[in-house]
Amino acid sequence: MGERMSRRGLFGLGAAGAAVVGAGVVGANALLDEPPVAHAASTSDPFPFYGEHQAGIVTPAQDRLHFVSFDVTTDKRADLVELLQEWTAAAARLTQGKEAGAFGAVGVPPEAPPDDTGEALGLPASGLTLTIGFGASLFDKRFGLEGKRPAALADLPKFPGEQLIPEISGGDICVQACAHDPQVAVHAIRNLARIGFGKVSVRWSQLGFGRTSSTSRAQATPRNLMGFKDGTNNLKLEDADLLQQQLWAAAQDGSAWMAGGSYVVTRKIRMTVETWDRTSLAEQEQIFGRNKGEGAPLGKKAEFDPLDFAAKGPDGQPYIKVDAHVRLAHPSANGNAHLLRRGYNFVDGSDGLGRLDAGLFFIAYQRDPRKQFVPVQLSLAKNDQLNEYIKHVSSGLFACPPGVRDAGDYWGRTLFE
Amino acid sequence: MGERMSRRGLFGLGAAGAAVVGAGVVGANALLDEPPVAHAASTSDPFPFYGEHQAGIVTPAQDRLHFVSFDVTTDKRADLVELLQEWTAAAARLTQGKEAGAFGAVGVPPEAPPDDTGEALGLPASGLTLTIGFGASLFDKRFGLEGKRPAALADLPKFPGEQLIPEISGGDICVQACAHDPQVAVHAIRNLARIGFGKVSVRWSQLGFGRTSSTSRAQATPRNLMGFKDGTNNLKLEDADLLQQQLWAAAQDGSAWMAGGSYVVTRKIRMTVETWDRTSLAEQEQIFGRNKGEGAPLGKKAEFDPLDFAAKGPDGQPYIKVDAHVRLAHPSANGNAHLLRRGYNFVDGSDGLGRLDAGLFFIAYQRDPRKQFVPVQLSLAKNDQLNEYIKHVSSGLFACPPGVRDAGDYWGRTLFE
Ligand code: HEM
Ligand code: HEM
Numbered sequence: 001m002g003e004r005m006s007r008r009g010l011f012g013l014g015a016a017g018a019a020v021v022g023a024g025v026v027g028a029n030a031l032l033d034e035p036p037v038a039h040a041a042s043t044s045d046p047f048p049f050y051g052e053h054q055a056g057i058v059t060p061a062q063d064r065l066h067f068v069s070f071d072v073t074t075d076k077r078a079d080l081v082e083l084l085q086e087w088t089a090a091a092a093r094l095t096q097g098k099e100a101g102a103f104g105a106v107g108v109p110p111e112a113p114p115d116d117t118g119e120a121l122g123l124p125a126s127g128l129t130l131t132i133g134f135g136a137s138l139f140d141k142r143f144g145l146e147g148k149r150p151a152a153l154a155d156l157p158k159f160p161g162e163q164l165i166p167e168i169s170g171g172d173i174c175v176q177a178c179a180h181d182p183q184v185a186v187h188a189i190r191n192l193a194r195i196g197f198g199k200v201s202v203r204w205s206q207l208g209f210g211r212t213s214s215t216s217r218a219q220a221t222p223r224n225l226m227g228f229k230d231g232t233n234n235l236k237l238e239d240a241d242l243l244q245q246q247l248w249a250a251a252q253d254g255s256a257w258m259a260g261g262s263y264v265v266t267r268k269i270r271m272t273v274e275t276w277d278r279t280s281l282a283e284q285e286q287i288f289g290r291n292k293g294e295g296a297p298l299g300k301k302a303e304f305d306p307l308d309f310a311a312k313g314p315d316g317q318p319y320i321k322v323d324a325h326v327r328l329a330h331p332s333a334n335g336n337a338h339l340l341r342r343g344y345n346f347v348d349g350s351d352g353l354g355r356l357d358a359g360l361f362f363i364a365y366q367r368d369p370r371k372q373f374v375p376v377q378l379s380l381a382k383n384d385q386l387n388e389y390i391k392h393v394s395s396g397l398f399a400c401p402p403g404v405r406d407a408g409d410y411w412g413r414t415l416f417e
Numbered sequence: 418m419g420e421r422m423s424r425r426g427l428f429g430l431g432a433a434g435a436a437v438v439g440a441g442v443v444g445a446n447a448l449l450d451e452p453p454v455a456h457a458a459s460t461s462d463p464f465p466f467y468g469e470h471q472a473g474i475v476t477p478a479q480d481r482l483h484f485v486s487f488d489v490t491t492d493k494r495a496d497l498v499e500l501l502q503e504w505t506a507a508a509a510r511l512t513q514g515k516e517a518g519a520f521g522a523v524g525v526p527p528e529a530p531p532d533d534t535g536e537a538l539g540l541p542a543s544g545l546t547l548t549i550g551f552g553a554s555l556f557d558k559r560f561g562l563e564g565k566r567p568a569a570l571a572d573l574p575k576f577p578g579e580q581l582i583p584e585i586s587g588g589d590i591c592v593q594a595c596a597h598d599p600q601v602a603v604h605a606i607r608n609l610a611r612i613g614f615g616k617v618s619v620r621w622s623q624l625g626f627g628r629t630s631s632t633s634r635a636q637a638t639p640r641n642l643m644g645f646k647d648g649t650n651n652l653k654l655e656d657a658d659l660l661q662q663q664l665w666a667a668a669q670d671g672s673a674w675m676a677g678g679s680y681v682v683t684r685k686i687r688m689t690v691e692t693w694d695r696t697s698l699a700e701q702e703q704i705f706g707r708n709k710g711e712g713a714p715l716g717k718k719a720e721f722d723p724l725d726f727a728a729k730g731p732d733g734q735p736y737i738k739v740d741a742h743v744r745l746a747h748p749s750a751n752g753n754a755h756l757l758r759r760g761y762n763f764v765d766g767s768d769g770l771g772r773l774d775a776g777l778f779f780i781a782y783q784r785d786p787r788k789q790f791v792p793v794q795l796s797l798a799k800n801d802q803l804n805e806y807i808k809h810v811s812s813g814l815f816a817c818p819p820g821v822r823d824a825g826d827y828w829g830r831t832l833f834e
Contacts, residue, residue: 066764071771105644106710110699117694118644118709119627119762122637167769182599183627186642186764190773194694201771207624207764210536210600220539225603227522227535277534277611282527292535293523345536347483347603347624348765352584354488354618356607 046125049095051403052260053248056129057365058237058340060216062178065208065344066185067266067361068193069135069171069396070200075142081416083199087132087192088410097125100191117194120187128179130188132411133264133398138172148415150255152263152368153399159381162392168204168268169394176264176363182207204394206268208344208361215342221295221303225345225358226276226389228288229295232303233326235340246338246367253368257414260402262365265373268346268394271359276389287385289324297326323383329376337372339364359390369397463542466512468820469677470665473546474757474782475654477633479595482625482761482778483602484683485610486552486588486813487617492559498833500616504549504609505827514542517608534611537604545596547605549828550681550815555589565832567672569680569785570816576798579809585621585685586811593681593780599624621811623685625761625778632759638712638720642762642775643693643806645705646712649720650743652757663755666784674831677819679782682790685763685811688776693806704802706741714743740800746793754789756781776807786814 047055072080090100099105101115139149175192177185186207193202212224213231217238224230235242249258276284285291285298295303299311299319309327313319320327331338343362351357366372381387401412464472489497507517516522518532556566592609594602603624610619629641630648634655641647652659666675693701702708702715712720716728716736726744730736737744748755760779768774783789798804818829 068767073771106698106708110702111697113695114644114698114701114709116644117642117690119640119642121640121644121710168766181627183640183762186626186762186775190642190690190694190775193773194691197691197695202767202773203771205764205767205773207766209603210598223536223538223600225534225536225607227531227533227538273534273607274611274614277607278530278614280528281523281531284531285527291523292531293538345600345603347622349585349624350485350619350622354490354620356610356619356622358603358607 045127046096047127047129049092049404050406050409052405053403054129054131054261054400055095055403056131056176056178057262057342057400058215058243058247059129060219060237061211061213061342062127062129062180063209063211064179064182064185065211065361065363066177066182066189066205067208067363068175068177068189068205069203070173070175070193070196071203072138072142072172072200074199077143077416079199080143083196084412084416085410086195088404090191090195091130091188091411092404092407094188094191095125095128095130097123097128100195117187117191119190120184123181123184123187126179126181126184128177128184128188130192131176131178131264131400133174133176133400134412134415135171135173135396135398137170145415148255148257150249150253150258150263150399152249152253152255152258152370153397154370156265156369156374156395156397157378159377159392161381161387162395164395165393168206170396171203173200174264174266174396174398178211182209206346206361208346210345212343212345212360213341215340224343224360225271225273225347226284228284228290228292229303230343231341232290232295233307233330235338242338243340246372247340247365249367255399258399258401259414262340262367262400263369264396264398264400265362265364265366265369266394266396266398267362267377267392269360269362270357270391270393272355272389272391273358274355279389286321287325289320289326298324321385323385325380325384325386328379328384334375334379335371337366337376339366339372339376365400462544463513464544464546466509466821467823467826469822470820471546471548471678471817472512472820473548473593473595474679474759474817475632475660475664476546477636477654478628478630478759479544479546479597480626480628481596481599481602482628482780483594483599483606483622484625484778484780485592485594485606485622486620487590487592487610487613488620489555489559489589489617491616494560494833496616497560500613501829501833502827503612505821507608507612508547508605508828509821509824511605511608512542512545512547514540514545517612534604534608536607537601540598540601540604543596543598543601545594545601545605547609548593548595548681548817550591550593550817551829551832552588552590552813552815554587562832565672565674567666567670567675567680567816569666569670569672569675569787570814571787573682573786573791573812573814574795576794576809578798578804579812581812582810585623587813588620590617591681591683591813591815595628599626623763623778625763627762629760629762629777630758632757641760641777642688642690642764643701645701645707645709646720647760648758649707649712650724650747652755659755660757663784663789664757664782670785672816675816675818676831679784679817680786681813681815681817682779682781682783682786683811683813683815684779684794684809686777686779687774687808687810689772689806689808690775691772696806703738704742706737706743715741738802740802742797742801742803745796745801751792751796752788754783754793756783756789756793782817
């Protein structure tokens, strides 16, 4: 009792130990080559916390998610800044596999509550990334931020068919925790909530698993709960030029404090899997425009064969129907708009009507939602055949500031200084 | 399109590939020696489906859970038996890393719905076990089973302080899916629900992670969401004599059809983690009677040091308080009653009051709940200091029949023949 512990130290994992641990959705990690940017060598190793951009955006998607949205309950700007500083210090530790505070879960003095909750003691960093974002509601009088709201953080329009539940939508601040081990992701969010006690309260939170998009060409493409490969034509970390054009905000976009940051849209999309499961294979494949086994474009053979929207089948009709999901969502149909998708599957128990409450927690990063998510989703909401099987039930939009440069910097400093 | 696929075949994992995949809560698997009973060699390998007992009870606890409770909606005994046969055939395939039906997710004909939902294509068996149980409500006139209800399946008494929600309690049939990968566990339950369409409906379902008990001495003890090691003094698969005495039902217990089976109690226990996190370390340790770092009994050094309830500290008081959790729950205080605990942590989003909805989904197997779970829980419900931080919100009790012997056998055959 009372002895300080380093999480990583506990089992003293050597290289051999580290090699077998922490992998999750399987094929993906087994096949992972060394990606070209900053990347944890084994799946339990840490990602660097400091850098130009926040981790958790282009870093190869981990297998588990705990996403939380907080409302700020203090109305003092100084309290909020102090909290962001405390959170940054904790995040710098947590992402490196350490406990949230210097005294840990079993630190001195025993008369005080521990400064870490302890459930991740003995677990490695597990590739944890923590990514913060600021919702439109933060930019109000309380904190004197009215003038700082980026134009790109414009409220999303109402989309046809959506049935949003306000209690699980929006929020002042979001934190996305991704890791290979859910216990590590949950531990991180919980300790941020603990540190924020009295200044923020949890508005909503979402667990996810089986990342539904690859964000690196070194990752095998995972499958969503409709059984299809998801992420084939995603924006990936190898697409250096596109990332500059389409992912990272720049000073000339109008809000200098966001340079190097990005905007994230979250949509909780409920699937009526029971109906989907009674749909024929041919119909399922036409809805997406890709086949189920390989993920190849209809009319082609391999997953990464290029989409050819003009190609016609023996019946004279295009292989990829005019209202197929990949056609409607493709950059060529949306003014060359790309998205970096980073969503997760969810199952939240059952819905009280005898069915599983399951679906996709869609997450997409981009430089300007007005030019990217919004037009794509407007087109999908109007024409996508998939709409018969899905329902958007929550929505979030957050401005994710640039990365924390070093130990003297903090999350959102450019916004407050 | 249309080609049959074997899940394991897809990535052609060799031994080297298999070695790095599928591990979850980390220290545990990294340190796993070869346990003494039937065990998957790597964490992605399958457990045998056929045997004297159902897998998923003493088999080393995997890291992820999807537990489902179904209500039977048909009132025809023949329909129910047919469903159990279909489920057994699917379970025999799924647990071996195959798809739910012979034609798979991309089988012929494309005009029909696939006979697997596809989201586990390419994933290995991941140690999946599927364990079925029958609730008291199944033993009624509908199926002519009134006379077969085991005495040990007596309704649980009302325990002081519990606040059970009927909608997430009970049910006619439960299935516990455990695996190292949540996508695999979810896929299995979903395909059983799909196969049962029109005969059963989902009453409730629960996801869990970070198994909160070790069930083998070869596993490192994991931590629950209060940050303590959980499972130290659990009944374990190495305890051969105790398992015969305390885990497996026998013919002489009164219900011959249950010989080789076991009874499972589930309790969803909500933790008010925010309050817990503001409690001092010393108080947390006194509540359990063990320290937080090592999990050692108070007054001792190492996790597996034996509990000494008589030992007194310098203040003349027992190191382990009279109302400490481990004292109240210990066999010596409960007529030598043991439990095989196999619970999981859960986080179900937030509770609408600014807090995470988190806790322990408690699962315990035993030979006779009247002599095991009930006295232990009565004592805990009355005296455990932990009650200040927890609330039981759901309850389940199911008779888990013996194992399926071979391909000619099915789940529950002894009950129906
Ligand atoms: C439950 C809902 C959804 C499911 C199941 C789903 C599934 C898929 C699948 C299977 C693909 C093909 C593989 C790939 O290239 O990744 C795909 C592509 C894509 N989806 Fe979705 N999607 C959903 C919702 C959305 C939403 C809401 C958006 C954006 C508003 C979106 C944007 C895209 C884009 C941009 C592509 C790539 C198209 C291309 O360039 O080829 N999807 N989606
Ligand atoms: C949220 C609720 C609970 C928590 C956090 C919890 C936690 C713990 C912990 C940390 C230990 C010590 C380590 C170990 O030996 O496993 C323990 C022991 C034990 N618990 Fe619990 N427990 C909870 C509920 C229950 C319930 C409901 C029961 C049964 C009715 C139970 C039965 C036991 C037993 C039998 C032991 C072993 C005692 C011994 O022989 O040393 N626990 N529990």
